Amino acid sequence: MDRFNKYKNSSLIMKVNYGYYRLFNTPLKRILLHSIAAFCLGGGIACAVLFLAGNVNVHKGIGGLETAGLPEFETDTEDSLSTAFTASSGSGPSSGVQASLTEESGAFPSEADDLDAASEVLAQDSYSSSGLDLELCYVPYRVKKGDMIGFIADQFGITQDTIISVNNIHQSRLLQIGQYLKIPSMPGIVYTVRKDGETIATIAEKYEVSANKCSRVNHIDEAKQLVAGTSLFIPDAQLDWVTRQEINGDLFHKPIHARYWLSSYYGWRESPFSGKRSFHSGVDMAAPTGTSIYAALGGTVTSVGFNNVYGNYVIVTHHSGYKTLYGHMSAILATRGQYVDTNTRIGKVGSTGLSTGPHLHFTVYKFGKTVNPVSLWR
Numbered sequence: 001m002d003r004f005n006k007y008k009n010s011s012l013i014m015k016v017n018y019g020y021y022r023l024f025n026t027p028l029k030r031i032l033l034h035s036i037a038a039f040c041l042g043g044g045i046a047c048a049v050l051f052l053a054g055n056v057n058v059h060k061g062i063g064g065l066e067t068a069g070l071p072e073f074e075t076d077t078e079d080s081l082s083t084a085f086t087a088s089s090g091s092g093p094s095s096g097v098q099a100s101l102t103e104e105s106g107a108f109p110s111e112a113d114d115l116d117a118a119s120e121v122l123a124q125d126s127y128s129s130s131g132l133d134l135e136l137c138y139v140p141y142r143v144k145k146g147d148m149i150g151f152i153a154d155q156f157g158i159t160q161d162t163i164i165s166v167n168n169i170h171q172s173r174l175l176q177i178g179q180y181l182k183i184p185s186m187p188g189i190v191y192t193v194r195k196d197g198e199t200i201a202t203i204a205e206k207y208e209v210s211a212n213k214c215s216r217v218n219h220i221d222e223a224k225q226l227v228a229g230t231s232l233f234i235p236d237a238q239l240d241w242v243t244r245q246e247i248n249g250d251l252f253h254k255p256i257h258a259r260y261w262l263s264s265y266y267g268w269r270e271s272p273f274s275g276k277r278s279f280h281s282g283v284d285m286a287a288p289t290g291t292s293i294y295a296a297l298g299g300t301v302t303s304v305g306f307n308n309v310y311g312n313y314v315i316v317t318h319h320s321g322y323k324t325l326y327g328h329m330s331a332i333l334a335t336r337g338q339y340v341d342t343n344t345r346i347g348k349v350g351s352t353g354l355s356t357g358p359h360l361h362f363t364v365y366k367f368g369k370t371v372n373p374v375s376l377w378r
Contacts, residue, residue: 134235140180141180141183144177157187158183170247187235188209188217188237189234189238191231195228199223200218200223203234204234207234207236209236210235214235242320251377252378253294253296255295255296256292256360260285260287261285263285263286263359267280272356282362283361284359284361292349294343301314301317301346303336309354311329311351311353311354312328312329312332312347314326320366327361328360329360330347333347
């Protein structure tokens, strides 16, 4: 009776609490109740979010790089590949893709970012009203997750070389999600006139393409002498295999085929000898003494010897202005004048010269200037 009177005189909160523990008198029952309550709450929040999202006017919330329209490409007169964006000098495209991007409203079609829609547009050649000039048009494409240059090229019916050349891509492995690419309406590459006096006819002959088509695309007579630095779009042309391998990072093989670790990278570092900031002209590949060293690319051995810094070293001269240096060897296995390939052993890992332990110092030169070897090897 006292217990009933105590319950009757208690506050509402105490009554609810008492009833809760009487009904859910075990931990298992309370866990089950809490789970059901959490599920219902989450479902309610999700429904509210979906309802609100469905009533938002998406056309008022677009901005920045999330738009599907054409980004503004600034023309840099010092960048030959950027000037190619306006390869049709004087008169711009009068039909096709470019015309659709200059509507009175100033808005750009949302289909510009859609692969299928753009591919259909680019599948047709656009001609000027005169019927003589073949118009070169561009559409933008924004790189998505999982994209590769080859995949994008296939979708637009052009070549990988076209995307690489037009967008001045130096390393295809560094393609970034969200990056905008210019996609031309036909396959080809950008060419910069190297010396005064070149003509469309001589350039077309070099790349084994149609001089007539090249003339129509660039609105330039085949026989007109061009000035050095002029940029042209050469339809149907391809990059040479050396340039393609450089960009794809497949030109060189690693000079050590066994296990190693990069103990020092290319670029600025703290000197292990003086502690001062210094520039490291190659990469150091640490491996046990005696590990075989191979030529990174086919070529001719042009120098062997000993140097106070590099110790026992070998220099191999390759095509296209490339040379490679291999230093700190414990033994030299190549001779001057010998032709070597990627399966030729030219030395053994050591610690001769200025060295803190057994490793290979590997430097790549192009026309006398060092480049990062890691960006060039497969």
